[in-house]
Amino acid sequence: MDKKLVLSALKKNAMLIVLVLVYLFFLILTHGGIFEPSSFTELINQNAYVYILGAGMLMCMLTGGNIDLSCGAFVCLISAIGGVFMILQGLGTGVSILLLLLIGVVYGCVLGFLIAYVHIPPWIATLAGYLSFRGLGTFILSSNSKTGSLAPFPADFRNLFYGRIFPTEKGVFNIPCFLFGIIAAAIVVLSVFSARRNRIKKGYEADTVKQAAIKSGISAAAIILVMTRMAMDGGIPTTLLWVAGIILIYSFITSKTTIGRHFYVVGGNIEAARLSGVNTKRIMFIAYLNMAVLTTIATMPVIARSNSAYANLGKNFEMDAISACVVGGVSASGGAGTVLGMVIGATLIGVINLGMSLISLDANYQRVVKGFVLLAAVVFDILSKKRAK
Amino acid sequence: MMNGSTRSGLLALAGGYIIYLAWEMFQAMRNGTTSVAPALNIVFIVFFVLAGSAVLFYAYRVWRKSKKDDAEETPPPRPENDNSLK
Amino acid sequence: MAKILLEMRNITKTFPGVKALDNVNFQVEEGEIHALVGENGAGKSTLMNVLSGIYPYGTYEGDIVYNGNVCKFNTIKDSEKLGIVIIHQELALVPEMTIGENMYLGNERGHKFAIDWNKTYSEADKYLKMVGLSESSKTLVKDIGTGKQQLVEIAKALAKQAKLLILDEPTSSLNEEDSRALLDLMLSFKKQGMTMIIISHKLNEVSYVADTITVVRDGATIETIDNSGQEPVSEERIIKGMVGREMTNRFPKRENVPIGDKMLEVTDWTVHHPLYPERKVVDGVSMYVRKGEVVGIYGLMGAGRTELAMSIFGQTYGTNISGSMKIDGKPVKIRKGADDAIRHKIAYVTEDRKGNGLVLSQSIKVNTSLAHLDAISSHTVIDGDKEYAVAEEYRDKLKIKTPTVEQLVGNLSGGNQQKVLLAKWMFAEPDIMLLDEPTRGIDVGAKYEIYCIINDLAAAGKCVVMISSELPEVLGMSDRIYIMNEGKFVGEMKAEDATQENIMALILKSGRGE
Known part of the structure; x- marks a missing residue:
């Protein structure tokens, strides 16, 4: 009986x-390098956009496996316009962000x-953006700068998306x-038991007391572990707050609200x-409006981290977001999938990428690994579909 | 339903991306920016092209099947009697 | 005594949590037509899937003995090699391909890489002739009707050198005439020595065509009835085996339900086809329904009944809808969209529960609350506990057979799915319920329960419109009957005046009157 429970x-x-x-694998391979405090900060900073775009892509995929191909190119366009606003025009950070969000809403x-x-089928409608936005972004960049890139971004903007809260020295x-x-862990434990x-x-x-204790205990321990490691690296990255906020909001929307139910x-x-x-047209509308707004938000930590806007920014971002969803068990035919699953998928891909760059794996081997992960996800999707029958 | 055809779209995307990865590997090999042994590299490239094509083919099959299902699930157009025109 | 062609011994098949087949024994003699009847979920299809290798050897217990040999099928191809061919309820033809291509799909003629089209089409034509089809095998499947498509399926099975043909609900999508033709074709195959197994809900067809009838109930074979005598076995006799008790009355009585004022009244209602706006689908229909009344709308397929109901339900079908509607005596104008109709306390229970009624990939709970989420949420936040309680309440009330309301609807049997669909709309608390074919494709026992639910609704003062193409059902359940043909109402009768004969006469007369 107990064995059955464990198995399920x-x-x-x-x-x-x-x-x-996978984490343990890289722990050995990097001789503990992936457990260094800086790796935790790096993981969240490097992958912030995957989580944010993943949330938007999840909503699109829920409506029937629909995707947005344009988000990577849109990141490039927004970064170029953001560069013009903040670096050339000298508009304030707040005003610039609002204007960029407005552009996101319009798109x-x-x-x-x-x-x-x-x-219009989603992939055709978004393909137009995929094909044109990067060109438009490159045009804006090259007509405003000789080098084809705009840098650096103002310090207050970078602090907002790539800084630390209550920063201290490293170590x-x-x-x-x-x-x-501690507080986050306590909230998790309390909410499970209540x-x-x-x-x-x-x-x-x-659940029995034991099950609830195991469930909440593991999550709480994981949270405290991550935060103690990050505490050694200068404090809470602001990116973490943005990402955590978006993840929490979207898990609430998808699991607890009527509109989330409508998506499913x-x-x-x-x-x-x-x-x-159900107003099905409105749901489709919201899915893509939401996606464009989240793409705009995802651009912020990306340009704050790179500290410049350039033509190749945001390349393959759409693939990263889709992979996170598919690896995280979001159904490719819609109607099933959770934010938590997407987060696990994104983290898995993030850990693999980080681990590979830590052991400075040859770029071609990195591609091989990426390809195998995607293949595994495809095979898994096919098998689960078969089993469903 | 739209589900089958969009699922096939996603699968096609995955297949295409795997082939694209093979192309990138090929480029890296040609430009000499990789330290992977050429023989091994070629093995990977060939495998990825094959695997990507297989996924693409599967996507095509899903798409064809979804078209078939479409026809099944939407019942044949009602024998709407043309007399009602008169 | 003819030779036993197929014997299934002590077959047991378990799914996680359910024993779908429990020690089933089943014998088919060579050259007979053997009917398999039983309620939905009784295990008929599972048994046939075991036989045809869809569930491979090893996933079940027991033996399949075919032609004296114990068989271990791993795939459907293995069973087809021995001549066991199954034709599924849903047709599996590709509409964009020709008949010939379809017939040899996966079984292509000629070499491995080059299909010999001449051979394909000439052989296909041969088999088409055998099933009495005069179409060329180069015709596209989408250009022929459902009845003929069913025949193509049979020709396809013949092309696989079938010796034992299994037909799963072959007539469920056919009209009366095509069904009869199909059954006669089966009889002529029998004369040529073919062995057939037919699964059907239509008991009159079963007693017409079958030599032997095996009744399956709750995953076990209950009895085998011999039907080769002069007098066909009566339907009541078969039903008794299926439900395990004598069904004295197929329609429960509604007693002392007071009929109140007019609740829904529609005048001069005209609906046009959404794709061909010049075509009238519903033409000048006027009707009313009173509180506590069950009104039947009888008509053949394509008479415009579904279109009428859906156009009343928030214009979810049709364009250019004209006419006036009164609810509770007050004229109303319902905006386009089901949400506004629900707000006006109208519910439409669809005829096509899988296609546009239920979300099969979601739980009973989610489906039950779907049309009335506002009631279990505050400020758009769903109260999960309340939702659970509601689903439990309706599961109890409608006797939905399931271990938990978290069960996916797709895993339920047809009858239980229909109950979930009804639960959804009852929870929406409508005053007016438009039920479209509420008992389609479900078994006798579940039908009875649905009728009881309809009676309860009427007793609660709702007004019920029941659309059906089953005449006995309309006669047995309604207080008043409208007869619809070709988009128009051609008659209205009180239940006590209506008979099968005068309703059919009205339809025939209106058809000729054109």
Whole structure:
């Protein structure tokens, strides 16, 4: 009986276990390098855009396996315009961000309108952006700068997206960061147990104390571990807050709200959704509006980190976001997938990339690994589809 | 339903990307920017081209099947009687 | 005594948590037509999937003995090699291809790399003639009707050198005439020595065509009835085996339900086809339904019944809709979209529960709450506990058979799916329920339960419109009946005046009157 429970738990968390195994693998290969405090900060800074774009891509994929091919190129365009605003025009950081968001909203509305109301297939509608935005961005960059890139971005902007909260020297233990970890862990434990108490009170099936303790204990320990390591590297990266905020908001939307539910049912059976009073066109519209806005937000940590806007910025970002979703178990035919799954998928890809760059693996080997990860995800998708039948 | 055809689109994307990776590897090899042994490199390139093509082919099959399902699931157009025109 | 062609011994097949087949024994004699009947989810299809190798050897217990040899099929190809061919309920033809291409799909003639098209088409034509089709094998499948497509499926099976042909619900999408032709074709194959297994819900067809009838219930074979005598076995006799008790009354009585004022009234309702706007699909229909009343709308397929209901339900079908609507005596104008119709307390329970009724990949819970999420959420945040409670309540009320409401709807049997669909719309708390073919494709027992639910709805003062193409059902359940043909209402009858004969007469007369 117990064995069965453990087995089903293993099955449910297969990707999480793969993540741990891959991490341990690189831990050995890098002689502990991936456990250095700086690696944790690097992981979050390097992959911030994957999490943010992944959240948007998840919403698109939920509506029926639809994707956005244009987001990588749109990152390039936004970064070019952002460079013009902040570096050349000298507009304030706040004003620039607002203006960029406005551009994102406009593009999102156009895209959403074309897909939801004109019924242009998403991949065609976004392919137009994919083909034109990078060219447009390059044009803006080259007509404003001899080198074809704009740099550097203002310090307050960089602090906002690539800084530290309550920074301390590296190697000095950062107390706020540690406290933040303790509080987050406590919230996780408390919420698991209060949800359990609630279910018991209403007479529903609930986890045993042991299960709840294991569940919350593991997450709490992981959070505290990560935060103590980050505390040794100068404090909480602001990127982490942005990413965590977006992940929390989107897990809440997808799991707890009516609009999130609508995304799942539209992906599950669009006709049934329509006849049940769901405004299916509005859902498609929101999916792409949301995607464009999140793409704009994702651009911020990217340009803050690179500290320049250049033509190749955002290349293959759409593939990274899609891979994170697919590896994270988001169904390629829509209607199934969670934010948590996407986060695990993105982290897995991030850990692999970071590990490979730490052991300075040849670029071709990196491609080989990337290809195999994607192949594995495809095979997994095919198998799970087969089993579903 | 739209699901089958969009799933095939995603699969096609994955297949295409794997082939694109093979192309990048080829470029790196030609420009001499890789330290991987050429023989091994070629093995990987060939494998990726084959695997990518296989995924592409599978995507095509899914797409064709989804077209077939479409025809099944939307019941044949009702024998709407043309008399109603009169 | 003819030779036993197929014997399935002590077959047991378990799915996680469910025993789908429990020690089933099943024998088919050579040259007979053997019918397999039973409620949905009784295990008929599972049994046939075991036989044809869809569930490979090793995933079940027991033996398949075919022609005296124990068989271990790993794929469907293995069973086809021995001449066991299954024709599934859903047609598996590619509409864009020709009949000939379809027939030899995966079984191509000629060399491995070069298909011999001449051979393909000439052989295809031969088999088409055998099933009585005069179409050329070069015709595209999409250009022929469903009835003929079914025949193509059979020709395809013949081309695989079938010795044992399994037909799963072959007539479910055919009209009366095509069904009869198909059954007669089966009888003529029998004369030529072919052995067939037919799975069907239509008991009149079963007793017409079968020599032997095996009843399956709850994953076990209950009894085998001999039907080769002069007098065909009565439907009641088969039903008794299927449900395990005598069904004295197929339609439950509705007693002392007071009929109130007019709740829904539609006048001069005209709907045009969404793609061909010049074509009228519903033409000048006027009708009303009173509180506590069950009104039947009878008509053949394509009479415009579904279109009428959907156009009333927030114009979810059709363009250029004209006419007036009154709810509870007050004229209303419903905006386009199901949400506004739901707000006006109208529900439309679709005829096509898999296509546009349910989200099969989601749980019972999610499906139940879908049309009325507002009731279990505040400020768009869903109260998960409340949702669970609601789903449990309806599972209880409608006797949905499931271990938990977290179960995916796709895993339920047809009857239970239909109940979830009804639960969804009952939870939306409508005053007016438009039920479109509420008992299509579900078994006798579940039908009875659905009828009881309809009666309860009427007793609660709702007004129910029941659209059906099953005449006995309309006669048995309705207080009043509208008869629809070619987009128009051609008659209205009180239940006590209506008979099968005078309703059919009305339809025939209106058809000729054109």
